[in-house]
Amino acid sequence: MAFTDLPSEISQAILACIDEVQVLAECRLVCRDWNPICEQLMFGKKIFLESQAKVSQLVEHLNKSPSFGKLVKYVVFDFAAESTASALYSKLLSLIFTPNLRVLDGYMPIRNIYKEMVSIASKSSQKFDKLEVIPQGERMATDSSDFKAACLLFKKSLKVVTVTVTDENKPDWRFIGQLGTFENLAHLILTSGTPDLSTLRRIIDNCNQLETLKLIWVDAENPRMTKAAVRNWFYINDKPKKQGKALRLLKVVNCFSPVFVEYLVYKFQHIEKAEIDMNMYQVFISDSVIQVTDGAIHDHHIRVVQALQDTLYYDFLYCTLRNNRLENIIYHAQVADNVIAIRIVNPQKGLVHMRVKKLWYLDV
Structure with a gap:
């Protein structure tokens, strides 16, 4: 037939x-x-x-x-x-x-x-x-x-929600407080002009089954917060988030500070993948009223890499300008079982894409 x-x-x-x-x-x-x-x-x-x-x-x-x-x-x-x-x-x-x-x-x-x-x-x-x-x-x-x-x-039924917090739009806690009633909310997008850890904590605590978290986060204050200060703030004011499965993806666009990456690693504990974009970091620092030394710029990049050392797979986009040398970033990414791939995106701007994954991790 x-x-x-x-x-x-x-x-x-x-x-x-x-x-x-x-x-x-x-x-x-x-x-x-x-x-x-x-x-x-x-x-x-x-x-x-x-x-x-x-x-x-x-x-x-x-x-x-x-x-x-x-x-x-x-x-x-x-x-x-x-x-x-x-x-x-x-x-x-x-x-x-x-x-x-x-x-x-x-x-x-x-x-x-x-x-x-x-x-x-x-x-x-x-x-x-x-x-x-x-x-x-x-x-x-x-x-x-x-x-x-x-x-x-x-x-x-909604699986994706955006929460916007700016100077003109303070957190709408009435709306944020109802995020816990979104039965299928799996993907949260946060946009903010002047964020702080308290606001971030309160928003995330209302989302109980996140699979992906995307921050479009312009950070104007927290670059001065040390790694120890982030850790101390977390254990005094917060606790690890309890949810049935790991966060599948953490994505940070316009990452101008390691603070939120460090905080979220404490918060979720298990993050499968991360995409961190510090491409515009030096442009932001140049235009900012906050004075940041070359050494601090390099330290902020190192802190991001160190925070992600237990992440199964991450992409890191950054510029190797001034004292922010490529070999130093690679050195701190060399944790046990890590496989590192480097791609020079733009030699003139020193733009580098670094991909790091665990040797045994296959889901890429």
Whole structure:
């Protein structure tokens, strides 16, 4: 029996095993009976939109067949969308934002996007209990009350939440205090202008099952805190976090101090992977009112490497300028069972990527 002669329910079950949208699109051309099956299956796969033209095509297609909008589960905007196209994105949101949607990620230039989400969900007779990701990022208003309202509405299913603390936006402890009610929260993104350990502790203590923690953390005060001071502060004011599994990933962007890395190693104790970016450290110090000597700059880099010595796998991006010599960093990374790989990213700027992993660690 030829594959094309199989009963439709068997053909559909087999075609449903195909993950690639492009492959399903090619299968539509095989025979006429497969066309409607593949078309519907395509909308349930991960849809990556890489240009505004792709967004327009998707809107046009869904306008012709609005019922297909209920089939959409995963949409990722993988490009810098134009802010002038808000009407197009609002239309797309109205077509795909249904109880079946699981992931809506990337930048959507809709001024009141979170308010629109809440409005659509509130008018629906069905619960939005599958939504895991909503648009978040530096171009999205994640410090707004609308964003927090959306997060709270979808808290039973959301896996990713951003918390923003700046000089203009003090910690919203009412919202932060409810993070513990997010049943599936696994990925936390923290953005702050003037952080402190007390704030960081209170936020993390409300998250009980984190798998990844990302800090976009501009540190203007704590470079002066010594390693001993961090340790003493922790054992006086805090305690190790109790959760069933290790933190899978710690990511620090704009790392201008070892303090938070050292603190988080005490806090979580078991961190599988880390990505630490100190690329902009010297630029920050040059522009800062805080005076930091060359020796202190080098010491801060060494402290980060030393803090991560028990981490199974970590990436460290930094500059080897002034007295911050490459061989000294490597020397302190040479702990038992560590395998070290060095890549010179930019020789002119002294930008180096160092990858360190345990000899027996395979999950990379």
